[in-house]
Amino acid sequence: MKRLVCELETLEKARKLRIEIEGKPLLITYFEGAAYAMSDICPHMGGKLSDGVFEDGKIVCPVHHASFDVKTGEVNERAKILFMKLPTAKAKVLPATIEGQKVYVDL
């Protein structure tokens, strides 16, 4: 079901937003003129992705620094504790669209 998540102008300024819909925390990002959505819960150990650094289309989890592609959810860098790289699953992405001045996510 397609749901309105925010105004485009708000997302363009913020570049990343945490939005909660029906109890589901989502990370909404703006990159190269498009909007992307993924679960805001890190698939590694539940870190809050929206608190991480967002750069070049990648979000870095603030807890163990796993890095995910916001377009696909693919893992760019696995989670790390000290020098150990840990198994890290892909992040869950949802379809996001910009229509007019509004951003929608398909839940």
Ligand code: FES
């Ligand atoms: S909780 Fe996100 S990398 Fe560990």
